[in-house]
Amino acid sequence: MREERGTMGGYDVHIRYKNIKNLYLRVQPPGVVEVSAPQGMTGADIEGFISRRRTWIDERLRPISAAAEAQERRRYEMGETILLWGVQCPLEVRPVTRGKAYAxxxxxxxxxxxxxxxxxEExxxxxxxxxxxxxxxxxERTVPECEHIVGKHAAAWRIRAMKTRWGSCSTRTASITLNLAxxxxxxRALVYVILHELTHLxxxxxxxxxxxxxxxYLPDWRDVRRVLNAQAREDEEGR
Known part of the structure; x- marks a missing residue:
C-alpha cells in the first residue's frame, strides 16, 4: 500500500492509496487528516475533496487549538486561575528579586x-x-498499568505542546508523544490518551x-473523549 504525508489546504495530511472506488476521510480525534484514496487518484482531486470537507474537519480540530490559543492570551497576573487536572486553581503571584520565574x-x-x-512569556x-x-x-505513575492492559510497551515517552492532537505514536520507533495540555x-483523559496511543502499537x-x-481496554473511552473535547471548548469559551 502506497502512502504519502504532507500538507493540503493548511492541514497535515496522511494519504493511503488502496484498492477502493471512493474517497474516505477521517480526522484522528482530533489530529491529522487521514485520507483513503483509490489507486491512481491525483493530488488535485484529493485536495479538492479535503477543501469541500473543510467545515467538518475544522469542527474536529477545534478543541485543542482553541485551548492553546486561550493559553497564549493569558497575562499570568494575580486574580487569574490556572487549570490543573480539571480544577481551576487560583493564581498567586509572589514577587522575587532574582532568578527566572517558576511556579x-x-x-x-x-x-x-x-x-x-x-x-x-517568562x-x-x-x-x-x-x-x-x-x-x-x-x-510515570500511569503508564505501567496501561501497558499491562494493552500488552504493548512504548520505547520512549515524550511531552510537547501540540495544537491539533492529544497524542501521537510512531509505530516505527514505538515512541509516544503526549500533548502538554x-x-x-x-x-481520566490522560489514561484514555495513553491507552489510545499504545493501541496504535x-x-x-x-x-x-x-x-x-x-x-x-477502556469501555467508556468515547465518553471520556467527548468530555475531554468539551472541556477544551469550555476552556476557550471561558476566556
Whole structure:
C-alpha cells in the first residue's frame, strides 16, 4: 500500500492509496487528516475533496487549538486561575528579586514566583514547566498499568505542546508523544490518551479493529473523549 504525508489546504495530511472506488476521510480525534484514496487518484482531486470537507474537519480540530490559543492570551497576573487536572486553581503571584520565574502547586493554588519585570512569556514558561513536571510524574505513575492492559510497551515517552492532537505514536520507533495540555484536564483523559496511543502499537489506523481493542481496554473511552473535547471548548469559551 502506497502512502504519502504532507500538507493540503493548511492541514497535515496522511494519504493511503488502496484498492477502493471512493474517497474516505477521517480526522484522528482530533489530529491529522487521514485520507483513503483509490489507486491512481491525483493530488488535485484529493485536495479538492479535503477543501469541500473543510467545515467538518475544522469542527474536529477545534478543541485543542482553541485551548492553546486561550493559553497564549493569558497575562499570568494575580486574580487569574490556572487549570490543573480539571480544577481551576487560583493564581498567586509572589514577587522575587532574582532568578527566572517558576511556579509550583500548593494547597489548591498555583504559586508563581516572578520579578516585577518578568514579561508574559517568562511567566507562561514557568507555568508550562509546572505542567510538564506534573504531566511527567503522572505519566510515570500511569503508564505501567496501561501497558499491562494493552500488552504493548512504548520505547520512549515524550511531552510537547501540540495544537491539533492529544497524542501521537510512531509505530516505527514505538515512541509516544503526549500533548502538554493534558495536564490541564481530568486525569481520566490522560489514561484514555495513553491507552489510545499504545493501541496504535497493535493497529495503525482508527478502524473497526482499533475501536474493538479500545472497547476492551477502556469501555467508556468515547465518553471520556467527548468530555475531554468539551472541556477544551469550555476552556476557550471561558476566556
Amino acid at each position: 509550583e502547586y500548593a494547597d489548591g493554588r498555583i504559586l508563581l514566583y516572578a520579578s516585577p519585570d518578568a514579561d508574559v 511567566r507562561a514558561e514557568a507555568v508550562r514547566a509546572l505542567y510538564r513536571a506534573e504531566l511527567a510524574a503522572a505519566i 493534558l495536564a490541564r484536564y481530568e486525569r 497493535w493497529v495503525r489506523g482508527h478502524g473497526a479493529v482499533f475501536h474493538a481493542r479500545m472497547d476492551r
